[in-house]
Amino acid sequence: MSVKPLSAVRLLVVLTALALGVVVWSPAMAGADTSPQTWTVLVGAQSPDSAISGMKFLPGEITIDAGDTVHWVANSIELHTVTFLDGGQPQDALPEFNPGITSQITTQGGPVLQGGGDYNSGIMTTVPTGEDAGPLPPVAHVASYDLTFPDAGTYTYYCLVHGAMMKGVVTVDPAGTPYPMTQAEIDHRAQLEANAIVTDGNRLRAETNRMAAMAGPHTVMVGNDDMNAMLMRFVHQRVTVPVGGTVTFTNPGMGGPHTVTFGEEPPGPALEAYVPAASYGGGNLSSFIPGHLDFKVTFTEPGTYHYICALHDVQGMVGTVVVRR
Ligand SMILES: [Cu+2]
Known part of the structure; x- marks a missing residue:
């Protein structure tokens, strides 16, 4: 614990206040x-x-x-x-x-x-x-x-x-x-x-929408953050690819981590494993994605696949990939 030293000036102010208090003490002050x-x-x-x-x-x-x-x-x-x-x-x-x-x-x-x-x-x-x-x-x-x-x-x-x-x-x-x-x-x-x-977060969200639009329809922005506000959304939230197509999940943020998790959340420390790339045709797949990293997933089977950010799904951070034949 640090205790502020009482400076000479401050001490003088305190002493003056005490001296004045004796003279102008009033019932209001007493109360x-x-x-x-x-x-x-x-x-x-x-x-x-x-x-x-x-x-x-x-x-x-x-x-x-x-x-x-x-x-x-x-x-x-x-x-x-x-x-x-x-x-x-x-x-x-x-x-x-x-x-x-x-x-x-x-x-x-x-x-x-x-x-x-x-x-x-x-x-x-x-x-x-x-x-x-x-x-x-x-x-x-x-x-x-x-x-x-x-x-x-x-x-x-x-x-x-x-x-x-x-x-x-x-x-x-x-x-x-x-x-x-x-x-x-x-x-x-x-x-x-x-x-x-x-x-600030709304500005960040608009910027993230622009980044996603520039990156193309098979790229998903995994949230975003600027050390002040965090965006808890996947943008694009729903992506469609053909069988054999690859979706790039990228976290453009300064450091706020997210996950892309298909199926069940991995327990404990396994949730924090970063996987740079994988192929997926159903079941469990998860990658922890810190700021500035990508996770590339190649989809091998047709279907509609829902995924979550295991850290922020409660805030509504969920997405869907539709894989067409
Ligand atoms: Cu998240």
Whole structure:
């Protein structure tokens, strides 16, 4: 935990305020509410059709007083975590997200951030526990997470799923410091930030449609992302090829991974296997496709084949290949 040093200027301001307080103390000031407050921050954002998902805490920065609590609320189907590593120290490098590591996907640390340990919400999503929220072992889905900050300081947190690009900061002033924003103003800022993500995502979607049109009818764009918004759609969503034809699935994104999965989802780590090319005539076939990689599938039998992104099918990321004789 890092504690802000009290600068000489700030100390002077505090002392002056104390001195003035003696002179102009009024009943109104005596009645000022200094009891601990709870502040709400949203985790993630999405468009109404969940095709666009945002990798942000909303708002990304909040200033509270010592003793207050932040209440994070899951705001998207997409999985996120609220994670303070090492008591909220900024990190040069984050651990790679691995749903097989229990401490990454379950609540860690107590309800009060005190000391240098790790504090983790576990998996936050609007999908209820027990329903499909991606390739996770059976684990509680956390709809909200509360953490109380007894000590002044600056605390940095991350989403373990999305890494350093999804970062938030809680600035904790000494108890009794006037707040810079009301919850209504924080909510307004969160709404503006959410709108900006959806606007950016719609631009990304239009760009992805253009890329798919340029690439031709046998190429499928496997989502897209720009480190801010993610597109959770296959474009073209339905492709028709003759027997012996090849479909190229390409992920044009900056790093957001997806899968192309025919048949059953491979269990656990097998889901993360990248397959560059395969032939397919039915049954199970899956490739994990990180940003900038292609998966080429040659279709050997006529039929209508449905496939999913195993990570984002809940958001509607599904597609169809029709193979004609
Ligand atoms: Cu996906």
